[in-house]
Amino acid sequence: MAEALRSAAAPAAASLLHDRYRMPIDPPCAGSDVIDALLSHRSVRAYLPDAIPAGTIGLLIAAAQSAPTSSNLQPWSVVAVEDPIRKARLAALAGDQRQILQAPLFLLWIVDHHRLAQNGAWQSVPADGLHFLESFLLGAVDTALAAQNAVVALESLGLGGCYIGGIRNRPVEVAAELGLPPRTFALFGLTVGFPDPGALAAVKPRLPQDAVLFRERYGADDAAPALAAYDLRLRTFQREQNMPERDWSEQAAQRVRGPDALAGRDLLRAALERLGFHLD
Template identity: 35%
Template sequence: MTDAPSAALAAPQDTPVSNETIAALMAHRTIRAFAEGGLDEPTVTTLLDAARHGATSSFLQQTTIIRVQDPAIREAVHGASRQPYVGGSRGELFVFVVDLHRNAVIRQRAGASLEPLERMSVFLQGLEDTVIAAQNMVVAAESLGLGTVYLGSIQGDARAVIRALGLPERTFPLVGLIVGRAEQTPQYKPRLPRRITTGVDAYPRLEAQEEALAAYDTTVQEYYDLRDANARLDSFSTLIARNLGVGAAATAPTLEILREQRLALH
Protein backbone atom coordinates (compact mmCIF):
# COMPACT_ATOMS: atom_id res chain seq x y z
CA MET A 1 0.00 0.00 0.00
CA THR A 2 1.39 3.41 -0.94
CA ASP A 3 1.97 5.94 1.84
CA ALA A 4 1.31 9.01 -0.31
CA PRO A 5 -2.06 10.20 -1.55
CA SER A 6 -2.79 10.27 -5.24
CA ALA A 7 -2.99 13.61 -7.01
CA ALA A 8 -6.79 13.37 -6.89
CA LEU A 9 -6.74 13.25 -3.09
CA ALA A 10 -3.80 15.56 -2.41
CA ALA A 11 -5.41 18.81 -3.56
CA PRO A 12 -8.89 20.30 -3.84
CA GLN A 13 -10.67 20.00 -7.16
CA ASP A 14 -10.29 22.87 -9.60
CA THR A 15 -13.36 24.78 -10.76
CA PRO A 16 -13.85 26.58 -14.09
CA VAL A 17 -14.32 29.87 -12.24
CA SER A 18 -12.73 30.62 -8.88
CA ASN A 19 -12.11 33.25 -6.24
CA GLU A 20 -11.06 33.13 -2.59
CA THR A 21 -14.53 32.11 -1.38
CA ILE A 22 -14.95 29.33 -3.94
CA ALA A 23 -11.40 28.10 -3.28
CA ALA A 24 -12.17 27.92 0.44
CA LEU A 25 -15.36 25.95 -0.24
CA MET A 26 -13.56 23.49 -2.49
CA ALA A 27 -10.78 23.04 0.08
CA HIS A 28 -13.16 21.88 2.84
CA ARG A 29 -11.90 19.00 4.95
CA THR A 30 -13.29 17.58 8.17
CA ILE A 31 -10.82 18.06 11.03
CA ARG A 32 -10.87 15.78 14.07
CA ALA A 33 -7.65 16.90 15.79
CA PHE A 34 -7.43 20.42 17.19
CA ALA A 35 -4.85 22.43 19.10
CA GLU A 36 -5.48 22.95 22.79
CA GLY A 37 -7.67 25.91 23.74
CA GLY A 38 -10.35 27.96 22.07
CA LEU A 39 -10.34 31.05 19.89
CA ASP A 40 -9.90 34.74 20.66
CA GLU A 41 -13.08 36.69 21.34
CA PRO A 42 -13.02 38.83 18.17
CA THR A 43 -12.87 35.65 16.07
CA VAL A 44 -15.72 34.01 17.99
CA THR A 45 -17.85 37.14 17.65
CA THR A 46 -17.13 37.26 13.91
CA LEU A 47 -18.09 33.60 13.48
CA LEU A 48 -21.34 34.10 15.39
CA ASP A 49 -22.19 37.17 13.33
CA ALA A 50 -21.46 35.36 10.07
CA ALA A 51 -23.79 32.57 11.18
CA ARG A 52 -26.53 35.00 12.22
CA HIS A 53 -26.49 36.67 8.83
CA GLY A 54 -27.36 33.57 6.84
CA ALA A 55 -30.58 33.35 4.86
CA THR A 56 -33.70 32.77 6.97
CA SER A 57 -37.02 31.31 5.85
CA SER A 58 -39.77 33.99 5.81
CA PHE A 59 -37.54 36.14 8.06
CA LEU A 60 -38.63 34.02 11.06
CA GLN A 61 -35.01 33.60 12.31
CA GLN A 62 -35.78 30.31 14.02
CA THR A 63 -32.31 29.29 15.16
CA THR A 64 -30.18 29.83 18.25
CA ILE A 65 -26.46 29.10 18.63
CA ILE A 66 -25.06 28.06 22.00
CA ARG A 67 -21.34 28.38 22.65
CA VAL A 68 -20.31 25.72 25.15
CA GLN A 69 -17.62 26.81 27.62
CA ASP A 70 -18.57 25.01 30.85
CA PRO A 71 -16.45 21.81 31.02
CA ALA A 72 -19.34 19.85 32.56
CA ILE A 73 -21.71 20.81 29.75
CA ARG A 74 -19.07 20.03 27.15
CA GLU A 75 -18.62 16.62 28.74
CA ALA A 76 -22.38 16.03 28.48
CA VAL A 77 -22.26 16.87 24.77
CA HIS A 78 -19.22 14.61 24.47
CA GLY A 79 -21.17 11.78 26.08
CA ALA A 80 -24.09 12.29 23.71
CA SER A 81 -21.85 12.32 20.64
CA ARG A 82 -19.54 9.46 21.69
CA GLN A 83 -16.78 11.04 19.61
CA PRO A 84 -13.40 11.29 21.40
CA TYR A 85 -12.45 14.65 19.86
CA VAL A 86 -15.53 16.33 21.40
CA GLY A 87 -14.26 15.96 24.96
CA GLY A 88 -11.69 18.18 26.65
CA SER A 89 -10.93 21.76 25.69
CA ARG A 90 -9.62 21.63 22.15
CA GLY A 91 -11.33 24.13 19.89
CA GLU A 92 -14.61 25.99 20.39
CA LEU A 93 -17.79 23.93 20.67
CA PHE A 94 -21.07 25.34 19.35
CA VAL A 95 -24.51 23.73 19.30
CA PHE A 96 -26.98 24.90 16.65
CA VAL A 97 -30.55 24.74 17.88
CA VAL A 98 -33.78 24.79 15.89
CA ASP A 99 -35.64 27.40 17.94
CA LEU A 100 -39.39 27.87 17.70
CA HIS A 101 -39.62 28.74 21.40
CA ARG A 102 -38.63 32.37 20.94
CA ASN A 103 -41.39 32.96 18.40
CA ALA A 104 -43.85 31.07 20.62
CA VAL A 105 -43.17 33.58 23.40
CA ILE A 106 -43.67 36.49 21.00
CA ARG A 107 -46.94 35.04 19.69
CA GLN A 108 -48.17 34.25 23.20
CA ARG A 109 -47.55 37.85 24.27
CA ALA A 110 -49.56 39.00 21.24
CA GLY A 111 -52.41 36.63 22.02
CA ALA A 112 -51.80 34.67 18.82
CA SER A 113 -52.30 30.92 18.46
CA LEU A 114 -49.31 28.64 19.05
CA GLU A 115 -50.72 25.92 16.78
CA PRO A 116 -48.61 26.92 13.72
CA LEU A 117 -45.46 26.24 15.72
CA GLU A 118 -46.48 22.59 16.03
CA ARG A 119 -46.62 22.02 12.26
CA MET A 120 -43.98 19.96 10.47
CA SER A 121 -43.72 22.69 7.82
CA VAL A 122 -42.73 25.32 10.39
CA PHE A 123 -40.22 22.96 12.01
CA LEU A 124 -38.65 22.42 8.59
CA GLN A 125 -38.35 26.20 8.19
CA GLY A 126 -36.44 26.32 11.47
CA LEU A 127 -34.29 23.38 10.40
CA GLU A 128 -33.41 25.20 7.18
CA ASP A 129 -32.43 28.34 9.11
CA THR A 130 -30.25 26.30 11.45
CA VAL A 131 -28.39 24.37 8.76
CA ILE A 132 -27.71 27.58 6.83
CA ALA A 133 -26.39 29.29 9.97
CA ALA A 134 -24.07 26.38 10.71
CA GLN A 135 -22.72 26.30 7.17
CA ASN A 136 -22.16 30.06 7.24
CA MET A 137 -20.00 29.58 10.31
CA VAL A 138 -18.06 26.76 8.67
CA VAL A 139 -17.33 28.85 5.57
CA ALA A 140 -16.31 31.84 7.67
CA ALA A 141 -14.06 29.73 9.89
CA GLU A 142 -12.34 27.95 7.02
CA SER A 143 -11.80 31.27 5.23
CA LEU A 144 -9.80 32.27 8.33
CA GLY A 145 -7.65 29.15 8.10
CA LEU A 146 -9.43 27.32 10.92
CA GLY A 147 -10.54 23.70 10.97
CA THR A 148 -14.12 22.51 11.54
CA VAL A 149 -16.04 19.34 12.23
CA TYR A 150 -19.81 18.93 12.25
CA LEU A 151 -21.27 16.84 15.07
CA GLY A 152 -24.41 15.20 13.77
CA SER A 153 -23.41 12.61 16.35
CA ILE A 154 -25.09 14.63 19.15
CA GLN A 155 -28.31 13.05 17.86
CA GLY A 156 -27.09 9.86 19.52
CA ASP A 157 -28.57 11.23 22.77
CA ALA A 158 -30.43 14.44 21.98
CA ARG A 159 -32.27 14.26 25.31
CA ALA A 160 -28.96 14.54 27.17
CA VAL A 161 -28.03 17.61 25.11
CA ILE A 162 -31.46 19.15 25.78
CA ARG A 163 -30.96 18.63 29.52
CA ALA A 164 -27.37 19.88 29.55
CA LEU A 165 -28.21 23.08 27.65
CA GLY A 166 -31.50 23.69 29.47
CA LEU A 167 -33.41 23.81 26.19
CA PRO A 168 -37.11 24.68 26.54
CA GLU A 169 -40.05 23.25 24.63
CA ARG A 170 -40.16 23.95 20.90
CA THR A 171 -36.37 23.73 20.55
CA PHE A 172 -34.18 20.93 19.21
CA PRO A 173 -30.35 20.60 19.16
CA LEU A 174 -29.78 19.84 15.50
CA VAL A 175 -26.01 19.75 15.09
CA GLY A 176 -22.84 20.54 16.97
CA LEU A 177 -19.75 22.17 15.49
CA ILE A 178 -16.16 22.36 16.69
CA VAL A 179 -14.02 25.16 15.31
CA GLY A 180 -10.33 25.43 16.11
CA ARG A 181 -6.74 25.37 14.95
CA ALA A 182 -6.22 22.14 13.02
CA GLU A 183 -3.55 19.68 14.09
CA GLN A 184 -3.93 17.35 11.12
CA THR A 185 -4.00 17.59 7.34
CA PRO A 186 -6.24 14.78 6.08
CA GLN A 187 -6.69 13.90 2.43
CA TYR A 188 -9.53 15.53 0.55
CA LYS A 189 -12.54 13.21 0.61
CA PRO A 190 -13.79 12.67 -2.96
CA ARG A 191 -17.40 13.57 -3.76
CA LEU A 192 -19.81 11.81 -6.08
CA PRO A 193 -19.37 13.00 -9.68
CA ARG A 194 -21.37 16.02 -10.80
CA ARG A 195 -23.26 13.93 -13.37
CA ILE A 196 -24.66 11.73 -10.58
CA THR A 197 -25.74 14.44 -8.14
CA THR A 198 -26.90 17.24 -10.43
CA GLY A 199 -29.53 17.31 -13.14
CA VAL A 200 -31.08 19.67 -15.66
CA ASP A 201 -34.88 19.85 -15.67
CA ALA A 202 -35.18 16.30 -14.34
CA TYR A 203 -33.86 13.93 -11.71
CA PRO A 204 -30.52 12.35 -12.74
CA ARG A 205 -31.20 8.61 -12.75
CA LEU A 206 -28.40 6.55 -11.21
CA GLU A 207 -29.16 3.70 -13.59
CA ALA A 208 -27.77 5.82 -16.43
CA GLN A 209 -24.48 6.41 -14.60
CA GLU A 210 -23.25 2.95 -13.66
CA GLU A 211 -19.82 3.53 -15.19
CA ALA A 212 -19.38 6.81 -13.30
CA LEU A 213 -20.46 5.15 -10.04
CA ALA A 214 -18.01 2.27 -10.56
CA ALA A 215 -15.16 4.73 -11.14
CA TYR A 216 -16.17 6.65 -8.01
CA ASP A 217 -16.25 3.44 -5.97
CA THR A 218 -12.64 2.82 -7.00
CA THR A 219 -11.64 6.36 -5.97
CA VAL A 220 -13.30 5.97 -2.57
CA GLN A 221 -11.52 2.66 -2.03
CA GLU A 222 -8.26 4.46 -2.66
CA TYR A 223 -9.23 7.19 -0.20
CA TYR A 224 -9.88 4.70 2.59
CA ASP A 225 -6.75 2.78 1.67
CA LEU A 226 -4.70 5.93 2.27
CA ARG A 227 -6.56 7.39 5.21
CA ASP A 228 -4.34 7.27 8.28
CA ALA A 229 -7.10 7.43 10.88
CA ASN A 230 -9.24 4.60 9.54
CA ALA A 231 -7.67 2.47 6.82
CA ARG A 232 -10.43 0.46 5.15
CA LEU A 233 -11.05 -1.04 1.75
CA ASP A 234 -14.63 0.19 1.31
CA SER A 235 -16.26 1.48 -1.83
CA PHE A 236 -18.99 4.09 -1.58
CA SER A 237 -21.59 1.52 -2.63
CA THR A 238 -20.40 -0.83 0.12
CA LEU A 239 -20.58 1.94 2.70
CA ILE A 240 -24.17 2.74 1.72
CA ALA A 241 -25.17 -0.92 1.78
CA ARG A 242 -23.59 -1.62 5.16
CA ASN A 243 -23.53 1.62 7.17
CA LEU A 244 -26.60 3.67 6.25
CA GLY A 245 -28.96 3.67 9.24
CA VAL A 246 -26.32 2.21 11.57
CA GLY A 247 -25.08 3.90 14.75
CA ALA A 248 -26.52 5.76 17.72
CA ALA A 249 -27.49 8.92 15.85
CA ALA A 250 -29.12 6.98 13.02
CA THR A 251 -31.17 4.78 15.34
CA ALA A 252 -32.15 7.41 17.93
CA PRO A 253 -35.89 7.99 18.61
CA THR A 254 -35.78 11.41 16.97
CA LEU A 255 -39.48 11.72 16.14
CA GLU A 256 -40.38 10.80 19.71
CA ILE A 257 -38.04 13.50 21.04
CA LEU A 258 -39.41 16.09 18.64
CA ARG A 259 -42.90 15.39 19.93
CA GLU A 260 -41.70 15.67 23.52
CA GLN A 261 -40.42 19.12 22.55
CA ARG A 262 -43.81 19.96 20.94
CA LEU A 263 -42.31 20.08 17.46
CA ALA A 264 -43.55 18.53 14.19
CA LEU A 265 -46.79 17.33 15.82
CA HIS A 266 -48.74 17.44 12.55
Protein backbone atom coordinates in the same frame (compact mmCIF):
# COMPACT_ATOMS: atom_id res chain seq x y z
CA MET B 1 -10.26 44.10 -15.27
CA ALA B 2 -12.81 41.84 -13.57
CA GLU B 3 -12.52 39.31 -16.40
CA ALA B 4 -8.73 39.28 -16.06
CA LEU B 5 -8.97 38.61 -12.31
CA ARG B 6 -11.42 35.74 -12.85
CA SER B 7 -9.19 34.19 -15.52
CA ALA B 8 -6.13 34.43 -13.27
CA ALA B 9 -8.01 32.66 -10.48
CA ALA B 10 -9.21 29.80 -12.70
CA PRO B 11 -5.98 27.68 -12.55
CA ALA B 12 -6.21 27.46 -8.76
CA ALA B 13 -9.84 26.40 -9.02
CA ALA B 14 -8.91 23.75 -11.60
CA SER B 15 -6.37 22.21 -9.22
CA LEU B 16 -8.82 22.28 -6.33
CA LEU B 17 -11.55 20.73 -8.48
CA HIS B 18 -9.21 17.87 -9.31
CA ASP B 19 -8.53 17.35 -5.59
CA ARG B 20 -12.26 17.35 -4.88
CA TYR B 21 -13.16 14.77 -7.52
CA ARG B 22 -9.86 12.91 -8.19
CA MET B 23 -10.76 12.71 -11.86
CA PRO B 24 -10.43 14.91 -14.99
CA ILE B 25 -12.69 17.96 -14.79
CA ASP B 26 -13.49 20.47 -17.50
CA PRO B 27 -11.42 23.59 -16.78
CA PRO B 28 -13.47 26.26 -15.00
CA CYS B 29 -14.36 29.41 -16.87
CA ALA B 30 -13.56 31.49 -13.78
CA GLY B 31 -12.49 31.29 -10.18
CA SER B 32 -12.44 33.35 -7.00
CA ASP B 33 -11.00 33.29 -3.50
CA VAL B 34 -14.41 32.30 -2.13
CA ILE B 35 -14.70 29.35 -4.53
CA ASP B 36 -11.15 28.28 -3.68
CA ALA B 37 -12.02 28.33 0.02
CA LEU B 38 -15.17 26.28 -0.53
CA LEU B 39 -13.38 23.71 -2.67
CA SER B 40 -10.66 23.41 -0.02
CA HIS B 41 -13.07 22.48 2.77
CA ARG B 42 -12.23 19.48 4.92
CA SER B 43 -13.60 18.30 8.23
CA VAL B 44 -11.10 18.81 11.06
CA ARG B 45 -11.08 16.25 13.85
CA ALA B 46 -7.72 17.02 15.50
CA TYR B 47 -7.06 20.37 17.15
CA LEU B 48 -4.30 22.31 18.85
CA PRO B 49 -5.00 23.27 22.49
CA ASP B 50 -4.87 26.99 21.62
CA ALA B 51 -7.86 29.00 22.78
CA ILE B 52 -10.20 30.67 20.32
CA PRO B 53 -9.30 34.40 20.09
CA ALA B 54 -11.58 36.78 21.95
CA GLY B 55 -14.43 38.06 19.82
CA THR B 56 -14.37 35.11 17.43
CA ILE B 57 -17.65 33.58 18.60
CA GLY B 58 -19.52 36.83 18.07
CA LEU B 59 -18.02 37.19 14.61
CA LEU B 60 -19.06 33.65 13.67
CA ILE B 61 -22.61 34.30 14.85
CA ALA B 62 -22.73 37.52 12.83
CA ALA B 63 -21.70 35.53 9.76
CA ALA B 64 -24.35 32.92 10.59
CA GLN B 65 -27.03 35.58 10.96
CA SER B 66 -26.10 36.87 7.51
CA ALA B 67 -27.45 33.66 5.94
CA PRO B 68 -30.89 33.65 4.30
CA THR B 69 -33.84 32.95 6.59
CA SER B 70 -37.41 32.19 5.52
CA SER B 71 -39.79 35.12 6.15
CA ASN B 72 -37.06 36.57 8.41
CA LEU B 73 -38.27 34.23 11.18
CA GLN B 74 -34.68 33.43 12.28
CA PRO B 75 -35.83 30.21 14.00
CA TRP B 76 -32.49 29.12 15.46
CA SER B 77 -30.14 29.75 18.34
CA VAL B 78 -26.65 28.65 19.33
CA VAL B 79 -25.24 27.42 22.63
CA ALA B 80 -21.47 27.91 22.82
CA VAL B 81 -19.78 25.38 25.13
CA GLU B 82 -16.19 25.79 26.28
CA ASP B 83 -16.32 24.15 29.72
CA PRO B 84 -14.36 20.85 29.50
CA ILE B 85 -16.68 19.04 31.90
CA ARG B 86 -19.80 19.93 29.94
CA LYS B 87 -18.04 19.06 26.67
CA ALA B 88 -17.20 15.65 28.13
CA ARG B 89 -20.85 15.01 29.03
CA LEU B 90 -21.99 16.10 25.58
CA ALA B 91 -19.31 13.93 23.95
CA ALA B 92 -20.65 10.92 25.83
CA LEU B 93 -24.18 11.68 24.64
CA ALA B 94 -22.94 12.03 21.06
CA GLY B 95 -21.18 8.67 20.89
CA ASP B 96 -17.88 9.44 22.65
CA GLN B 97 -16.44 11.50 19.80
CA ARG B 98 -12.90 12.54 20.71
CA GLN B 99 -12.90 15.77 18.73
CA ILE B 100 -15.56 17.24 21.05
CA LEU B 101 -13.15 16.83 23.96
CA GLN B 102 -10.18 18.17 22.03
CA ALA B 103 -11.74 21.22 20.38
CA PRO B 104 -11.63 24.35 22.53
CA LEU B 105 -15.11 25.36 21.36
CA PHE B 106 -18.25 23.31 20.75
CA LEU B 107 -21.22 25.08 19.15
CA LEU B 108 -24.69 23.52 19.46
CA TRP B 109 -27.05 24.64 16.71
CA ILE B 110 -30.63 24.78 17.97
CA VAL B 111 -33.90 24.72 16.05
CA ASP B 112 -35.67 27.32 18.17
CA HIS B 113 -39.46 27.57 18.11
CA HIS B 114 -39.53 28.70 21.73
CA ARG B 115 -38.72 32.29 20.81
CA LEU B 116 -41.45 32.35 18.15
CA ALA B 117 -44.00 30.88 20.59
CA GLN B 118 -43.02 33.45 23.20
CA ASN B 119 -43.39 36.25 20.67
CA GLY B 120 -46.85 35.01 19.74
CA ALA B 121 -47.86 35.12 23.40
CA TRP B 122 -46.49 38.64 23.75
CA GLN B 123 -48.47 39.67 20.67
CA SER B 124 -51.62 37.83 21.88
CA VAL B 125 -51.54 35.78 18.66
CA PRO B 126 -51.67 31.95 18.65
CA ALA B 127 -48.57 30.18 17.35
CA ASP B 128 -50.46 27.13 16.08
CA GLY B 129 -48.53 27.20 12.80
CA LEU B 130 -45.50 25.92 14.69
CA HIS B 131 -47.27 22.57 15.17
CA PHE B 132 -46.79 21.54 11.54
CA LEU B 133 -43.97 19.58 9.95
CA GLU B 134 -43.32 22.47 7.55
CA SER B 135 -42.38 24.74 10.45
CA PHE B 136 -39.93 22.21 11.86
CA LEU B 137 -38.44 21.65 8.41
CA LEU B 138 -38.12 25.42 7.94
CA GLY B 139 -36.28 25.64 11.26
CA ALA B 140 -33.90 22.82 10.34
CA VAL B 141 -33.14 24.33 6.93
CA ASP B 142 -32.50 27.81 8.31
CA THR B 143 -30.31 26.42 11.11
CA ALA B 144 -28.20 24.48 8.60
CA LEU B 145 -27.83 27.50 6.32
CA ALA B 146 -26.68 29.64 9.24
CA ALA B 147 -24.21 27.03 10.48
CA GLN B 148 -22.62 26.63 7.06
CA ASN B 149 -22.10 30.39 6.88
CA ALA B 150 -20.26 30.10 10.19
CA VAL B 151 -18.11 27.25 8.88
CA VAL B 152 -17.06 29.27 5.83
CA ALA B 153 -16.26 32.18 8.14
CA LEU B 154 -14.22 30.16 10.62
CA GLU B 155 -12.21 28.51 7.87
CA SER B 156 -11.38 31.95 6.46
CA LEU B 157 -9.85 32.75 9.88
CA GLY B 158 -7.56 29.71 9.82
CA LEU B 159 -9.81 27.67 12.10
CA GLY B 160 -11.29 24.25 11.37
CA GLY B 161 -14.52 22.56 12.28
CA CYS B 162 -16.48 19.34 12.12
CA TYR B 163 -20.24 18.84 12.23
CA ILE B 164 -21.42 16.40 14.91
CA GLY B 165 -24.66 14.69 13.92
CA GLY B 166 -24.27 12.33 16.87
CA ILE B 167 -25.72 15.07 19.06
CA ARG B 168 -29.11 13.75 17.84
CA ASN B 169 -28.48 10.31 19.34
CA ARG B 170 -29.98 11.32 22.69
CA PRO B 171 -31.78 14.62 22.14
CA VAL B 172 -33.74 14.68 25.39
CA GLU B 173 -30.58 14.28 27.49
CA VAL B 174 -28.79 16.91 25.38
CA ALA B 175 -31.67 19.32 25.93
CA ALA B 176 -31.42 18.78 29.68
CA GLU B 177 -27.65 19.33 29.64
CA LEU B 178 -28.03 22.61 27.75
CA GLY B 179 -31.07 23.81 29.69
CA LEU B 180 -33.15 24.02 26.53
CA PRO B 181 -36.77 25.19 26.93
CA PRO B 182 -39.72 23.42 25.25
CA ARG B 183 -39.90 23.65 21.44
CA THR B 184 -36.13 23.69 21.00
CA PHE B 185 -33.95 20.92 19.58
CA ALA B 186 -30.18 20.53 19.13
CA LEU B 187 -29.96 19.77 15.42
CA PHE B 188 -26.18 19.17 15.38
CA GLY B 189 -22.97 20.25 17.03
CA LEU B 190 -19.91 21.90 15.52
CA THR B 191 -16.41 21.54 16.92
CA VAL B 192 -14.18 24.58 16.36
CA GLY B 193 -10.45 25.08 16.83
CA PHE B 194 -7.07 25.49 15.19
CA PRO B 195 -6.27 22.38 13.13
CA ASP B 196 -3.41 20.21 14.37
CA PRO B 197 -0.88 20.37 11.49
CA GLY B 198 0.46 16.95 12.49
CA ALA B 199 -2.83 15.19 11.72
CA LEU B 200 -3.53 14.02 8.18
CA ALA B 201 -6.68 15.65 6.82
CA ALA B 202 -6.73 16.06 3.05
CA VAL B 203 -9.69 17.09 0.91
CA LYS B 204 -11.99 14.07 0.62
CA PRO B 205 -13.19 13.28 -2.91
CA ARG B 206 -16.92 13.52 -3.56
CA LEU B 207 -19.28 11.71 -5.90
CA PRO B 208 -18.79 12.68 -9.54
CA GLN B 209 -21.07 15.39 -10.82
CA ASP B 210 -22.78 13.06 -13.27
CA ALA B 211 -24.14 11.21 -10.23
CA VAL B 212 -25.66 14.32 -8.63
CA LEU B 213 -26.25 16.91 -11.39
CA PHE B 214 -29.13 16.51 -13.83
CA ARG B 215 -30.43 18.82 -16.55
CA GLU B 216 -34.13 19.61 -16.69
CA ARG B 217 -35.27 16.22 -15.25
CA TYR B 218 -33.89 13.70 -12.78
CA GLY B 219 -32.03 11.04 -14.72
CA ALA B 220 -29.91 8.74 -12.56
CA ASP B 221 -31.47 5.44 -13.62
CA ASP B 222 -28.10 3.75 -13.86
CA ALA B 223 -25.62 5.35 -11.49
CA ALA B 224 -23.83 2.06 -10.73
CA PRO B 225 -20.82 2.68 -13.04
CA ALA B 226 -20.26 6.15 -11.60
CA LEU B 227 -20.51 4.82 -8.05
CA ALA B 228 -18.12 1.96 -8.77
CA ALA B 229 -15.55 4.40 -10.17
CA TYR B 230 -16.02 6.61 -7.11
CA ASP B 231 -15.38 3.64 -4.82
CA LEU B 232 -11.94 3.22 -6.42
CA ARG B 233 -11.05 6.90 -6.04
CA LEU B 234 -12.21 6.95 -2.44
CA ARG B 235 -10.12 3.88 -1.61
CA THR B 236 -7.06 5.64 -3.03
CA PHE B 237 -7.79 8.60 -0.75
CA GLN B 238 -8.25 6.33 2.26
CA ARG B 239 -4.95 4.59 1.52
CA GLU B 240 -3.13 7.92 1.30
CA GLN B 241 -4.63 9.01 4.62
CA ASN B 242 -3.85 5.72 6.41
CA MET B 243 -7.57 5.13 6.85
CA PRO B 244 -9.35 1.76 6.70
CA GLU B 245 -10.33 1.10 3.10
CA ARG B 246 -14.06 0.84 2.55
CA ASP B 247 -16.20 1.39 -0.52
CA TRP B 248 -18.62 4.30 -0.35
CA SER B 249 -21.33 2.08 -1.88
CA GLU B 250 -20.97 -0.47 0.93
CA GLN B 251 -20.73 2.16 3.69
CA ALA B 252 -23.76 4.07 2.42
CA ALA B 253 -25.84 0.90 2.10
CA GLN B 254 -25.01 -0.14 5.66
CA ARG B 255 -25.72 3.35 7.01
CA VAL B 256 -29.35 3.23 5.79
CA ARG B 257 -30.03 -0.50 6.13
CA GLY B 258 -32.52 -0.12 8.97
CA PRO B 259 -33.29 1.40 12.38
CA ASP B 260 -30.44 -0.47 14.06
CA ALA B 261 -27.97 1.61 12.01
CA LEU B 262 -29.33 4.95 13.24
CA ALA B 263 -27.70 5.00 16.71
CA GLY B 264 -31.01 5.71 18.46
CA ARG B 265 -32.19 8.32 15.99
CA ASP B 266 -34.96 6.02 14.79
CA LEU B 267 -36.76 7.25 17.93
CA LEU B 268 -36.34 10.90 16.99
CA ARG B 269 -40.01 11.64 16.33
CA ALA B 270 -40.99 10.52 19.84
CA ALA B 271 -38.13 12.56 21.30
CA LEU B 272 -39.24 15.65 19.40
CA GLU B 273 -42.75 15.26 20.77
CA ARG B 274 -41.29 15.12 24.30
CA LEU B 275 -39.44 18.34 23.52
CA GLY B 276 -42.67 20.12 22.51
CA PHE B 277 -42.78 19.65 18.75
CA HIS B 278 -46.05 18.28 17.30
CA LEU B 279 -45.13 17.76 13.60
CA ASP B 280 -48.76 17.58 12.41
